[in-house]
Amino acid sequence: MAKRRVGILISGRGSNMAALIEAARVTDYPAEIVLVISNEPDAAGLNFASSRDVPTAIINHCDFASRDAFADALDAKLREAKTEFICLAGFMRLLATPFVERWRGKMINIHPSLLPAFKGLDTHARALEAGVNKHGCTVHFVEPELDSGPIILQAEVPVLPGDDEPTLAARVLKEEHRIYPEALRMLAEGKV
Numbered sequence: 001m002a003k004r005r006v007g008i009l010i011s012g013r014g015s016n017m018a019a020l021i022e023a024a025r026v027t028d029y030p031a032e033i034v035l036v037i038s039n040e041p042d043a044a045g046l047n048f049a050s051s052r053d054v055p056t057a058i059i060n061h062c063d064f065a066s067r068d069a070f071a072d073a074l075d076a077k078l079r080e081a082k083t084e085f086i087c088l089a090g091f092m093r094l095l096a097t098p099f100v101e102r103w104r105g106k107m108i109n110i111h112p113s114l115l116p117a118f119k120g121l122d123t124h125a126r127a128l129e130a131g132v133n134k135h136g137c138t139v140h141f142v143e144p145e146l147d148s149g150p151i152i153l154q155a156e157v158p159v160l161p162g163d164d165e166p167t168l169a170a171r172v173l174k175e176e177h178r179i180y181p182e183a184l185r186m187l188a189e190g191k192v
């Protein structure tokens with residue numbers, strides 16, 4: 001069966017993007033990564049994508065007068081690549097509502113917390129401060145309201161005595177790299 005065509009949006013390091021690209025290189029994986037777009041010209045993830053022969057594009061939000069105009073440019077580029085699904089992977093811009101509505105059910109995100117706990121930024125620091133003993137990550141559909149769409153997969157990790165932000169973040173990130181490709185597989189196979 002033909003692989004489903006996936007675009008990834010990044011802003012930085014791109015380790016989740018790399019996990020998706022590597023997963024998609026396996027013959028029986030149901031999706032292929034056809035395009036990586038970064039809004040940040042210097043995003044490190046762009047080099048990794050190029051090294052794996054995945055086409056990349058930079059669409060810098062600073063070049064657009066409005067959130068809508070930026071989203072329209074993303075949309076045009078994604079459609080040009082015949083993208084069927086979008087994965088947000090550390091993409092740090094809020095997307096215009098019409099764009100989110102257009103891609104509803106076809107756009108997913110990874111968030112470093114057990115949603116609905118700790119929406120937004122600095123999730124690991126906030127989890128430590130709250131004194132929770134379990135933390136983790138979530139892959140969810142993207143809805144106009146931030147970090148709020150239906151959940152596809154979650155992975156839980158313990159918060160251990162002596163944890164600080166880097167140790168906890170590393171434990172969670174390992175799980176992110178495991179569940180994001182799994183969630184995209186489910187989406188591409190029509191199982192969610």
Ligand code: GRF
Nearest residue numbers: 013014015016090110111112
């Ligand atoms: C990850 O922790 C992801 O959950 C969050 O932003 C971070 C991006 O890291 N949305 P990377 O760019 O995928 O390495």
